[in-house]
Amino acid sequence: MDNFRGLFVKLDKDNNGFISVDELHNEMRKSGILPTEKKVKNILEGYDQDKDGRLDYNEFLHYMTDREKKWKIHFHELDKNKCGLIDRDDIICLFKELGVSISQPNAKRIIQMMDKDNSMTVDWGEFLHHIILNPADNIGELVSSWKHSLVFDVGESRPLSLEFPDGMSGSGAWRSFVLAAGLADAISRTLTAPIDRLKTQLQVHGSKTFAQALAKQREGGLRSMWQGNVVNVLKGTPQSTLQCMIYTQMKMYTQDRTKEGLSVQQRFGLGCGSGAFAHAVFYPLEVLKVRLNLQHSGTYHGMVQCARSVYRNESLASFYRGFGPSLLCMIPYAGVECAVHQTIVNWARNDPSYNSDSQLFFFSFVAFASGQVTSYPLAVIRTQQQAQAFCAVSHPGSSVLQGFTGIYARHGLRGYYNGLGASFIRAVPCALLNHTLTRKLEVLFDSTWS
Secondary structure, three states: OHHHHHHHHHHOOOOOOOEOHHHHHHHHHHOOOOOOHHHHHHHHHHHOOOOOOOEOHHHHHHHHHHHHHHHHHHHHHHOOOOOOOEOHHHHHHHHHHOOOOOOHHHHHHHHHHHOOOOOOOEOHHHHHHHHHHOOOOOHHHHHHHHHHOOOOOOOOOOOOOOOOOOOOOOHHHHHHHHHHHHHHHHHHHHHOHHHHHHHHHHHHHOHHHHHHHHHHHHHOOHHHHHOOHHHHHHHHHHHHHHHHHHHHHHHHHHHHHHOOOOOHHHHHHHHHHHHHHHHHHHHHHHHHHHHHHHOOOOOOOOHHHHHHHHHHHOOHHHHHOOHHHHHHHHHHHHHHHHHHHHHHHHHHHOOOOOOOHHHHHHHHHHHHHHHHHHHHHHHHHHHHHHOOOOOOOOOOOOOHHHHHHHHHHHHOHHHHHOOHHHHHHHHHHHHHHHHHHHHHHHHHHHHHHO
8 A cells, every 4th residue: 555655646747636637648658668648648547536637646546556456366376486576488478479589689678668676577567657657458468568669779780779678787798788789780781881882972973874883883892881890880880879878867957847757859869969979970970981981992991091082182071971961960860850750650549450560660761761862962962972072963062952952953853762672672671680690689688608
């Protein structure tokens, strides 16, 4: 009973003796639970006896008692070895019974959503606290809510999700996740590097020079198809890790001030801010990657010589060519991807059948594609400005507006989307490799350090 009183006080943010829809919804979101508005309202409608649109302690106690009676049976069903605790093997077994395969790392993250004492097991008290905030009516809905918290990320250049997995704690768990994601990202970038280089060639020279771009790919032999890949690998994971750290700190600061979960608008703002800072720190490597991608075979002998050449023959400002359109590109991409992804997932969450890996991947790809199509013209301008030393069509100091008009004059509307097909072709295997390898490597690192 004391635990129930403590939870009520925690939910009652304004200390007025009542819990509102917003207070209940915000606490659910802070716990990594994203219920539909209808589910939250159903709780109030079912237990709000005086119909004042909120719950007092006795009404909330009635709700908690009903949840306790209903889910006590399910807890014992989940506890396969009858030890009074739920662990990763129990979660994997539950998913298997429902015909869904889940990896050890993802099972671990589900445990961490409920685990309050970092024991990597869930006792009845921890499970009850989770299930009171999770409005699932049955095991199927509970599993569906867990699955939707583990969606794919098919972002073209972000190996880590924007936030570290919910409940992740301890340096070991963080280290395993970052190393696994980083190594998987390096492998996927390396395997898809020829497609990435072809995309850069098409963005700069246009789709009419497709055959010429392929010829340049073959010009220096097989090895030349991986020009610039080392820089690309060195940039990927450190930039994403820095963005995640900044985002997490900003998120904690915002939630401490507002005492509630982040809205979609706040997530978008924090994502743009953290992304812009991390992007600015590592942007010179992006410029070097494009230069190495476009070089004639033998022009540069590695990343260091390329950097020296840019510094000596041009200026320090050359390391930030195209930075303006690159920042502008982030806003429509992040905004559209976030909005589309949130809309699709909220729609899918109403139907528990939409919880397979292939369906979640498809949803994320639709969001990624929507963001790409919206922001891609700015990406083409950015790449052309980065490649000024190799491309006569882009003039030093040219603005975004001049970039738009110049592309239209040379290639028409089609020029704004040169290389988009290659970007989509690369995104699918890259995302699948990232997802598969991250799961397997995280299992390997966990077993090595445990």
